[in-house]
Amino acid sequence: MRYLHLSTLFPRLVALLAVIFLVSCASLSSVADTSSIPGAQSNTSMANLPRLNGDATVVITVNDRPITIQVNGAAAPITAGNFVDLVNRGVYDGTVFHRVVREPQPFVVQGGDPQSTDPTVSPQLYGTGSFIDPKTNRPRYIPLEILGKGSSTPTYSQAGKVSPQLNHTRGAVAMARSQLPDSASAQFYIALQQLDFLDGNYAVFGYVTEGMDVVDSIQMGDRIQSAKVVAGLEHLQQP
Template sequence: MEFPLFRLFSVFAVLGALLFAPLSANASDLDPENTLYMDLKDGRVVIRLLPDIAPKHVARIKELTREGFYNGIVFHRVIDGFMAQTGDPTGTGMGGSNKPDLKAEFSDKSFARGVIGMARAADPNSANSQFFFVFKEASWLDGQYTIWGEVVEGMEYIDAIERGEPPANPDKIIKMQVAADAG
């Protein structure tokens, strides 16, 4: 039996649409209360929050964002091919907010490119305000760090962040806001 070529292309088109639909999310399709805007020197990063898998971490990130905590904070640890970390007001990687640490909220979600995880010390229940974006798949982190969000637009601006531990001239978060609060 001959399988028409156009049917084969149709099958691949449908599979491709199903597989890649989440990556092409448009900011206008997102819930404004669970979307962050992070402005960097090169442009705006749009982040989808994941309250269904990490409700306490999402609540903390939104609380700190609404307080203006992240505005002006540098990316203090940026490892090429791995991740970019921020959220420490001291810029040293040793600081956090004045709020209590959070208990881990591990999930089955994997650290794919653009996924955001909570940074912590050796204790899994020590996350506070620091977080990191992975530049590419990092599945060895799965189940060890709480995932609370993912980039849906502007990953190229994360890719452009100055590398280093610490970077010689670190990039910073110019402004971060919950989309529902943006004017």
């Protein structure tokens, strides 16, 4: 990962990266706990993953207020396809925003853990779940996908190797993952401010185009009431 000047930013980076990086203690983790699951590193073949061959628009409703996300399938076809597919399946409906970090400065809101809809699962475990593909009854993981500037083809599975076309500006929507590059599944986050030090290390696949004020108001424990694909579903290609 590329760091800024550590003399001034090290304390901030430690606090902020803890939100996205997986640690061994489940109560502190905030991304899918894939480190102990066989097959997490040897991710599902991309041929078996959904793709988005174009753009799509998703509307997420939180506290009766809409958040509109423009999903970029041209720059991130696998990542965007996975997200749109999960939205269309209703996977995100009822899921919890289990991490909200605004102090010491705005960072991210993070949610989308499918197991957070299960009343038998302890809230302490929110942030450790993945999407279980009903076809295989196994977690579905997607590779880290970064389209570099000046490139027509994304780079896969290589954190921090390219300068991305899709950056972590305020309102960027990206996939959360563990320290394994290819461990993203369902959980996503929305950047509350520009986060340059995450660029190239996490896969941005879209941006909030309306409702950023709603994102700013999200509190930990708030649920996604609904997530709908309102345009571009015809661009979703199933394996």
